[in-house]
Structures are given as structure tokens and as C-alpha cells.
Amino acid sequence: MADASPLPSPPDLAGLLRDGPVSLFLDFDGTLVPIAAAPGAIAVPAGIGSSLADLANRLGGRLAIVSGRAIADLERHCGPLANACAGSHGGEVRLAPGDPIHSIGAVPAAVLHEVAAFAGNAGLIHEVKPLGATLHWRGRPEWEERAQQFLGDLADRFALTLKHGKCVAEIAVPGADKGAAVRTIMAAEPFAGTTPVFIGDDVTDEDGFAACTAMGGFGVAVGERPSRGARYHLADPAAVFAWIGT
Numbered sequence: 113m114a115d116a117s118p119l120p121s122p123p124d125l126a127g128l129l130r131d132g133p134v135s136l137f138l139d140f141d142g143t144l145v146p147i148a149a150a151p152g153a154i155a156v157p158a159g160i161g162s163s164l165a166d167l168a169n170r171l172g173g174r175l176a177i178v179s180g181r182a183i184a185d186l187e188r189h190c191g192p193l194a195n196a197c198a199g200s201h202g203g204e205v206r207l208a209p210g211d212p213i214h215s216i217g218a219v220p221a222a223v224l225h226e227v228a229a230f231a232g233n234a235g236l237i238h239e240v241k242p243l244g245a246t247l248h249w250r251g252r253p254e255w256e257e258r259a260q261q262f263l264g265d266l267a268d269r270f271a272l273t274l275k276h277g278k279c280v281a282e283i284a285v286p287g288a289d290k291g292a293a294v295r296t297i298m299a300a301e302p303f304a305g306t307t308p309v310f311i312g313d314d315v316t317d318e319d320g321f322a323a324c325t326a327m328g329g330f331g332v333a334v335g336e337r338p339s340r341g342a343r344y345h346l347a348d349p350a351a352v353f354a355w356i357g358t
């Protein structure tokens with residue numbers, strides 16, 4: 113399919129690495145795995161854990177997965193990840209395998225119960241995460257407005273925040289975003305002082321693009337969503353894997 117984005121493709125990774133060390137931040141859904149009908153229905157490429165471990169080696173350890181999913185959920189799908197990870201939109205960060213997960217908080221149990229009850233009544237898929245809960249309407253688009261309204265009201269009542277994504281909204285602990293995760297990881301070795309590159313497909317990835325741009329790097333938008341802050345574009349997860357060379 114022709115690439116309709118006005119943004120160019122990124123310069124090749126090998127060339128970037130010849131110019132100096134690069135830290136790579138990869139979103140998960142829509143970037144490493146194609147979007148599927150439900151969170152549990154994704155087709156994860158076989159051997160993704162070892163592909164990412166090889167990539168991390170090529171980058172001198174400067175690879176992080178930065179996802180809206182919880183870290184535990186990422187590892188349920190991919191197996192143990194041998195690189196830095198940020199989950200729950202940056203609310204959880206683990207700098208290296210075996211390190212503790214630093215988390216900025218938890219949502220009250222009452223919120224989780226209310227989201228579960230709404231999902232049950234509406235027939236919507238929902239997820240419970242360490243720092244939030246989602247409602248998905250991909251299979252039931254007629255519920256979008258009511259689900260957003262419900263989560264918005266709940267967020268106001270409990271002083272929580274709302275995140276938006278592709279056919280999903282999430283009530284979450286305030287303060288988590290992918291830009292903050294990039295800044296935390298970039299402050300640590302071996303990332304510090306290198307050129308950060310963030311690749312992602314969704315609106316929450318814009319914070320990662322902005323953080324990388326502010327530190328002398330850039331963002332790469334994946335897919336059809338027009339990006340505010342990316343400098344480059346890749347068409348889909350297959351193009352992402354081709355670019356990273358795995």
C-alpha cells in the first residue's frame with residue numbers, strides 16, 4: 113500500500129548508530145504488534161523476546177519498551193524481557209531485568225469494582241492494571257460516548273485522570289505519561305547522554321515523541337494517525353521490524 117503520510121521514513125538505524133549511540137523507545141500495541149479485536153487477541157511475533165534481546169545487544173543495552181499495558185501483561189505476551197520497560201503509560205518503570213518495578217501509585221479498589229460493573233452491564237471488555245482500568249468499545253462502538261462519560265465522572269469523583277487510545281479509555285493515577293518514562297530512563301546508564309528515538313502509533317506516544325525531541329532525538333509515528341510531534345513515519349509493525357532490522 114502507498115504511504116499516505118506527509119512525513120518521511122526515518123534514516124536507517126545502522127547509519128544513526130555510526131553517528132553515535134542511540135536509545136530506542138518502542139511502544140507495543142500498534143507498533144510491535146498489529147491492533148487486534150481485543151487486548152488478549154494480539155498476534156505476537158514468534159520469538160519477539162529474543163528479537164528484542166538481540167536488538168538491545170546491538171544498541172548497547174539502550175532499548176526500552178514503553179507501553180500502556182502493565183509490565184506484567186507485556187511479559188505474559190512476550191516472555192521475560194531483557195531490556196528496560198515502562199508500563200501503564202509510564203506509571204511503572206523497570207530499568208533492567210530483575211530490578212524492582214518503580215510505580216507511582218495504585219487505583220482504589222472501589223474504582224476497579226465500578227469499572228468492572230459498568231463493563232459487565234454494557235458487555236464491554238475491560239482491563240485491570242496496577243495503575244488504572246480500561247473500557248474497550250472496539251466491538252461495541254455504540255457504547256463509546258457512555259463509556260467515556262462514565263469514566264470521566266469516575267475520574268472526577270476519585271481525583272484520577274483519563275487517558276484515551278484507539279477504541280479505549282482508561283482511568284488512571286495522575287502523573288503517568290510516556291514522556292516522564294523517557295526522561296526517567298534517559299537519566300540512567302547506559303541511556304544517559306545518547307540520542308533518544310521513540311516509535312509509536314497512538315496519541316499517548318506523543319509525550320514520548322516530545323520528550324525525545326527535547327533531548328535532541330526524534331519521534332517516529334506508526335500507522336495512519338496524523339502525529340503532532342513525530343519527525344518521521346513508518347506504515348505498520350512490519351515496517352517497524354524492517355527498520356530495526358530484526
Ligand SMILES: O=P(O)(O)OC[C@H]1O[C@H](O[C@H]2O[C@H](CO)[C@@H](O)[C@H](O)[C@H]2O)[C@H](O)[C@@H](O)[C@@H]1O
Pocket residue numbers: 139140141142143146147148149150151152153154178179180181239246248250277278279280314316
Ligand atoms: O501503549 P501501547 O503499548 O500501544 O498500549 C496501548 C493500549 O493497547 C491495548 O489496546 C489497544 O490494542 C488492543 C489490541 O490490539 C485493541 O483491541 C484496542 O482497541 C487498542 O486500544 C491495551 O489493551 C491497552 O491496555 C493499552 O493501553
